[in-house]
Amino acid sequence: METTQQSEHQLHSATNGQSTPEPAVTIPAEHPLKTSNHEPLTTNVGQPIATDQNSLRAGERGPTLLEDYVLREKLQHFDHERIPERIVHARGAAAHGFFQLYDSLEDLTTAKVLTDTSAQTPVFVRFSTVAGSRGSADTARDVRGFAVKMYTTEGNWDIVGNNIPVFFIQDAIKFPDLIHAAKPEPDREIPQAATAHDTFWDFISLTPESMHMVMWIMSDRTLPRSFGMMEGFGVHTFRLVNAKGESTFVKFHWKPLLGVHSLVWDEAQQIAGKDADFHRRSMWDSIKAGNFLEWELGIQTLPEADEQKYDFDILDATKLWPEELLPVRRVGKMTLNRNPDNYFAETEQVAFNTTNVVPGIDFSNDPLLQGRNFSYLDTQLSRLGSPNFTELPINRPRCPVSNNQRDAQMRHTIDKGRVSYAPASLDGHSPDEVTPARGGFVSYPASVNGPKVRARSQSFDDHYGQAKLFWNSMSGSEKEHIVKALQFELSMVETRTVRQRMLKHLLQINHVLAEQVASALGELVADGHNPAQSRGTADSIAGVHLLAGATSETTASGGVQQSKALSMQDQPTSAKGRKVAILVANDVDSWQVATLQEALQRAGSKSDLVGLHIGRIQGHGGTLEVTKTLANSSSVLYDAVFVVGGPGAAALQHKGDAHVFVAQAYKHGKPVAATGEGVDLLTAALPTEAFHHKLGVIAEQHAAHQQQAIKQFVDIVGTRHWNRPDLEHV
């Protein structure tokens, strides 16, 4: 049976031809939900179907008849099931939730969603990668889209943001070039969901304005651990406008309550093979388990009068506003607490648009934003096929919609009456304009003057200053990861001149950075030193120290040399939202497994028992239910590994896959623990230094201390240990 909360049609009757206008039927808050629980099977026009197993044919072995409209309808519908995938951000996953404001911002804006602290505004949020196709892997190195649709009482407000606060280019006219360069190369359609190829780096090396963004994409920010551990940014400068008509520039931020955390590249590449759905699965499982995803909405504000105060231009999307200059004020919280019912109807058909703003929120002249304000509506028309895409349940505002727009393909609303124009004096007349006093949107009356030119302001010219700020702000190991990412990406570029051109840019950002990257490319940097000899990276710890000390004088940063907010080093960590592998075999200590699982669950972590086969095994003290095997999983799918003791744990010591499991967890900086007989596996698989330094490796042989070991382990489940020695040798 169809469980629908709306009437059969949406009826708009403001313009009906009768003498008494009928009220407009308001748009339902929820979309029609359809389940298929023992309902009669029908055609699309409701005719009951007697058999769905055989087509209609002339004789049991004869040809199929053209008359078989049931077959034809079914195949025809199937043939048209696909719509064009998004040209960018094709791969995504989404969830429902709500936004709640902490304090009214009425001094800054009239937007009800930012002034009414009692409202719970429904939201739908879609996360995505940018370059890959719809079926590509979640963990590709890429920027993540972070698109929020808020269904406010004054219309939909979309913050169509990313997990990085700046962008590659300053002007929308360069966007098709950027994307063509990043996408698979057009003759061979290679590589999928990767920037490690010639056309991307060719374009980038000829586009100095992208250098700040390049530092971000080569950092671990493009390898998020989960959607719930990413920041979100509106990127552009917007305006808030208050009741007095005063404007304040604003940047929007989403700050994850779990902190910002990432994977490492080797791990991300392996996950792409082991579980291409890693991120969407993790969000789905978390929400299903009641571990909701939460972010605080932050705003940075700048008075209109201070527009020119800093040595960077606030209209330039390749620049951020250092939080040291303009702190982020946290004003509300967004919670994602419900998985979609249908991927296509919701996640695929949702249509974001930067022009979806509400009264009290307005645009700046950022040329990238101005271009986006054209592009999103345009793209939905070709993707969803009709200007009526706003009537799709997921896109429909939760407040009344009324205007004189009519018809077009797939119109759902049935508008009644004779009047579809204004001004009109006939019965019913048109919907009334809303005066500003009653909440009608008015554009902020910014003065504009100047000659028509195709030119950029000189204030957009500094391309390296904030790249240096980002570099300076990284910890030693974060810098090491950037170096390695650049070494990897550029070593995949076949054209030497492109690689060399990139080294010249890196040299402008930081000398040590350029030298270290050059060493992997067999190149010398400009001063003729052979970096491979002078500053080798063979000793990883020495390399990290060297990098930590390598900084550059910044520009275009308001004098800020280093910004704590840009580093992930000191982010809050906890066991919440994490996943732990517990390695088990027959005759391991069942009581300890239960204690560990309970402790992890209390701390908000999910755990899997990973064994030699799935199903029941006989533990020491009780049966255990194993859900994963060493063959069908891998340590890369977990945040930490625990090898449980007991007489049977010795069996694991003789399994090569078990060695690889713990050794890789160690290599990726993850906590590794073992108790009792389980310690033997660690001893066999890990280098001896691992135990001396106690860097996230817990090995507890004494039964009396096993409780303590479990507690210690749970405390560090969310922590990575980058300062382990000899990682290269594992």
Ligand code: HDE
């Ligand atoms: Fe987009 N972008 N973009 N973009 N973008 C699209 O719209 C575009 C930019 C972002 O989950 C497209 O519906 C231009 C910046 C997200 O559905 C398209 C320019 C930022 C999503 C488009 C940009 C974004 C998109 C493709 C340069 C971060 C996915 C499908 C001027 C602030 C939304 C679609 C979702 C999607 C155009 C640059 C974020 C083609 C022209 C900067 C999160 O319209």
